[in-house]
Amino acid sequence: MDSATKGILTGIGDRIRTPCYVYLKAGMQDHVRALADAFGGRFEVSYAAKANPNIEVLRVFCQSGTALDVSSIGEMARGLKAGFKASRISFTGPAKRGFELELSIRARIGEIVCESPEELDEVNSIATDLGVTQPVLLRINPKSVPKQFGLRMSGQPSQFGIDEEQIPELVPQMARWRAVRLCGFHAYSAGNSLSCDAVIENFALLMDLFSRFACDFGIEPNKFVFGSGFGIPYFENDEELNLSTIASAINGTVDRVKAAAKFSGTRFVLEMGRWLVGRDGYMLTSVVHSKHSRGREIRMCDAGFNNHLSAAGMMGTVLRRDWQFWNLSRLDQERNHEYLIVGPLCAPFDILGNNVLLPDTENGHLLAVSTSGAYGLTASPTRFISHPEPREYMITEVDGAIHIEEVTESRLNSMENSVDILRECDRPGEP
Numbered sequence: 001m002d003s004a005t006k007g008i009l010t011g012i013g014d015r016i017r018t019p020c021y022v023y024l025k026a027g028m029q030d031h032v033r034a035l036a037d038a039f040g041g042r043f044e045v046s047y048a049a050k051a052n053p054n055i056e057v058l059r060v061f062c063q064s065g066t067a068l069d070v071s072s073i074g075e076m077a078r079g080l081k082a083g084f085k086a087s088r089i090s091f092t093g094p095a096k097r098g099f100e101l102e103l104s105i106r107a108r109i110g111e112i113v114c115e116s117p118e119e120l121d122e123v124n125s126i127a128t129d130l131g132v133t134q135p136v137l138l139r140i141n142p143k144s145v146p147k148q149f150g151l152r153m154s155g156q157p158s159q160f161g162i163d164e165e166q167i168p169e170l171v172p173q174m175a176r177w178r179a180v181r182l183c184g185f186h187a188y189s190a191g192n193s194l195s196c197d198a199v200i201e202n203f204a205l206l207m208d209l210f211s212r213f214a215c216d217f218g219i220e221p222n223k224f225v226f227g228s229g230f231g232i233p234y235f236e237n238d239e240e241l242n243l244s245t246i247a248s249a250i251n252g253t254v255d256r257v258k259a260a261a262k263f264s265g266t267r268f269v270l271e272m273g274r275w276l277v278g279r280d281g282y283m284l285t286s287v288v289h290s291k292h293s294r295g296r297e298i299r300m301c302d303a304g305f306n307n308h309l310s311a312a313g314m315m316g317t318v319l320r321r322d323w324q325f326w327n328l329s330r331l332d333q334e335r336n337h338e339y340l341i342v343g344p345l346c347a348p349f350d351i352l353g354n355n356v357l358l359p360d361t362e363n364g365h366l367l368a369v370s371t372s373g374a375y376g377l378t379a380s381p382t383r384f385i386s387h388p389e390p391r392e393y394m395i396t397e398v399d400g401a402i403h404i405e406e407v408t409e410s411r412l413n414s415m416e417n418s419v420d421i422l423r424e425c426d427r428p429g430e431p
């Protein structure tokens, strides 16, 4: 934790209630800016809403100029509410339901990223009925993925995207779907990498795939969307990705591709979630009870895996490792006590941290878990054991004063609510 963040988080204890998540607005804005600086404007950035769909978080990215990728009509409704124009939104993900496709097409969504030929067929028939032409991107499921990637989704049978091997047969037939317009390609085949080499290799692989298909089939693409795979440091001794290393390896490739007339109008998009928001959120929990059991010091907190499934190691991790914890009540003291940190759930696997080093930690102390801005609350089973929903706070610093705004959402993902918001945007004929 850097000293600026320590300054902000120390002393907020009496202004928030636990369990909760706090988000640091300036950090998110800095990350968007860092991408623009490193890549010199070669890429647009698209924020993947699933990392953190809080409307105020989406608003920060909207105002920072990113695009938005959603995976449900609920996320799309949130994006619209946060200020995104429908044309700046893309819709990616498996098993999009008919009503979701219809509502998003009516709302004039930018692109639908198709995951199968069947979905293309469905988009075409809905667009035909509505009398519109729907821009689509084909999501490609590549044959190969660099080895060092943590979360892998390609190179094997997958619900994500259309197999690379099927593209040569599919694209020449697309003319028969008259109400869809093929605008380019999308791929997101692996995520959460801290290896520059892997990220660079993956980018080269996707760029080669996209440009080869565009050339082979005479497409002048509007967009190439690269699922970036950028990871963040979750564990002690992890190192941040070095953006300038990545940029110096790939900027030249982008320039070379762009120099070809065919690609002069192509927009290159980096799509990511955790890199933009993961480091800018902390989960805060209070120590409720303490005990000593068979040689271990246990601290029992008001948040468990019901509020933070990822930190408990249950969100797609193979080997459970402790995330980074801080005692906000004693931030500057030496971390010389080892604790088992557990939550309030009647389940033996409700373990937030197994061997956590903290200063002497007592009941009532406030603990913070780092890197909780992405896949935190939104990825957690908050209904388990009927504890209250955690609160959410957005923290901004203006002229040295710290503002804390509660941004907790009570009507989470009600389908009626989403449909209402989409209906407000139902203005066919509007550009």
Ligand SMILES: *Cc1c(COP(=O)(O)O)cnc(C)c1O
Pocket: 048, 050, 051, 069, 092, 188, 191, 192, 227, 229, 230, 271, 272, 273, 274, 275, 374
């Ligand atoms: C989840 C997802 C992302 C974001 O992944 P991160 O690891 O958070 O960067 C991007 N694109 C698609 C299609 C996704 O499903």
